[in-house]
Amino acid sequence: MAVADGQVVWVGQDTPGVALYGESAEVVHLDGAFVAPAFVDAHVHATSAGLLLTGVDLTGARSVQDVLSAVKQAPGAAVWGHGWDETRFAEGRPPTRAELDEAASGRPVYLSRIDVHSALVSTALVELASRARDSDGWSESGPLSRAAHHEVRRAAKDAVAPAQRRQAQEAFLALAASRGVASVHECAGPDISSREDLAELLALTGGPQVVGYWGELGGVGTAKALGARGAAGDLFVDGALGSRTAALCSPYVDDPGNSGALYLDAAAIADHVLACTVAGMQAGFHVIGDAAVAEVVAGFELAEKQVGAPELAACRHRLEHVEMVSAEQAAKLASWGVVASVQPLFDATWGGPDGMYVRRLGAERGTQLNPFSQLAAAGALLALGSDAPVTRVDPWESVRAAVHHRTDGFGVLPRAAFTAHTRGGWRAAGVDDGVTGTLVPGAPATYAVWRADELVVGASDSRVQRWSTDPRSRVPALPVLEPGAVLPECLRTVLCGQVIYEREGALG
Structure with a gap:
């Protein structure tokens, strides 16, 4: 492959390549490594993910005492942490506020649950967010959710100094680049971050390209002012299953009086979609539960009556997560050109017959989430992401999880999964020139160099693929390895x- 002025100019066999470019070119010897299009992570929260790198990482906590010990040992006047999951704790519950206050020694503490839709907070932080006590989702002793969580999260974010915020953003982008990611989609919004946070992130250079989204109802003007791609991302129609705030048609089996939280109705959804369509911008929503998906579909149906399906499809509106979707709903969403921005590591982490989904929803519903094959078969554009810090930035692991779905028949082929994590991400952000996200002449030279021990794909007996060296192939067969095998190691990422x-030292 030959690259000039940031663009792929030639792909082929060595002999003609040397004849065409050998005398003047800088030659990079791969020594058995391989080149593939770089990944796009279609859903991240850069500052929160960066703060996890520099704050309290609770993703490995397995007991209440693990959480309390981490808080006690945390340095600084305030504590920011993330990643606890009470379903993995020996006690089967999170710490109480009294226990957290004792460990915090009077400091403000914010500890988001793994799904970032509820949080443990100290009394000192509650005092900085006085409206939380009068908000939906308030608890005197347990985690805060819904509006109360948004209040304390905002107070916790306000306590982060600009220098600390920039350090967190840069740390996260550096990590993403080291995993072969050349672009990330930042899903910002007033309940997630701040305008200043997004503006500062979009101004950073030298790392992965940041595509910004501002998830605010009626926020077209703000999104434009910030330079965001759309008024989309985490504009919440509902919450999350782990926090029992995803909106369901039938109650949670482990909380029979609770069907979750529905934050937007069909009329509000339709109004937002119409405003964005008229402005030529992407609209988009966070949607997980089946009741929330039904509300979104009803909203798009209302919008279609006003502007027509072709106008909706031209804007390529997007849905984040869309975990509980039927075949009929998937077909309707595809007809409106809706992007399904999905996270395969959700299924890898919480799916299966004994996972959190089944504990929350029961076996019948809990094994029917994240039907990637169903969305793809309907014609919806898939774009894969991590939702970092909810799951880690690990694109090869994400590709593998999309292939090896924990429910039979819900996964996709390796080539489709890789395409969804590369070209699909560019297309989801409106880049649809036919070559971006591939390595053919005329495409941007955006790629990663990888070392892998094995280049034979063994997804299943019926889906074996081998590495293709045919330069005419836009997306070659891929080194997606069997579960438990070592995944490719990134040596270089190029944008x-x-x-x-x-x-250092990997390519001489």
């Missing part, structure tokens, strides 16, 4: 010809 990550 439009510029190296944004290099493993």
Whole structure:
């Protein structure tokens, strides 16, 4: 492959390549490594994910005492942490506020649950967010959810100094680049971050390209002012299953009086979609539960009556997560050109017959989530992401999870999964020139160099693929390895010809 001025100019066999470019070109010897299009992470929260790198990481906590010990040992006047999951705790419950206050020694503490839709907070932080006590989702002793969580999260974010915020953003983008990611979609919004946070993130250079989204109802003007791609991302129609705030048609089996939280109705959804369509911008929503999906579909149906399906499809509106969707709903969403921004590591982490989904929903519903094959078969554009810090930035693991779905028949083929994590991400952000996200002449030179021990794909007996060296192939067969095998290791990441990550000494 030859690259000039940030663009792929030639792909083929060595002999003609040397004849065409050998005398003047800088030659990179791969020594058995391989090149593939770089990944796009279609859903991240950069500052929160970066704060996890520098704050209290609770993703490995397995007891109440693990959480309390981490808080006691945390340095600083305030504590920011993330990742606890009470379903993995020996006690089967999270710490109480009294226990957290004792460990905090009077400091403000914010500890988001793994799904970031509820949080443990200290009394000192509650005092900085006085409206939380009068908000939906308030608890005197347990985690805060819904509006109360938004209040304390906002107070916790306000306590983060600008320098600390920038450090967190840069740390996260550097990590993403080291995983072969050349672009991330930041899903910002007033309940997630702040305008200043998004503006500062979009101004950063030298790392992965940041595509910004501002998830605010009626926020078209703000999104434009910030330079965001759309008024989309985490504009919440509902919450999350782990926090029992995803909106359901039937109650949670482990909380029979609770059917979750529905934050937007069909009329509000339709109004937002119409405003964005008229402005030529992407609309988008966070939607997980089946009641929320039904409300979104009803909203799009109302919008279609006003502007027509072709106008909706032209804007490529998007849904984040869309975990509980029927075949009929998937077909309707595809007819409106809706992007399904999905996270395969959700299924890998919480799916299966004994996972959190089944504990919350029962076996019948809990094994029917994240039907990637159903969405793809309906014609919906899939774009894969991590929702970092909810799951880690690990694109090869994400590709593998999309292939090896924990419910038979819900996964996709390796090539489709890789395409959804590369070209699909670019298309989800409106880049649809036919070549971006591939490595053919005329495409941006955006790629990663990988070392892998094995280049034979064994997804299943019926889906074996081998690495293709045919330069005419837009998306070659991929080194997606069997569960438990070692995944490819990133040696270099390049964005439009510029190296944004290099493993020291890896390529000579």
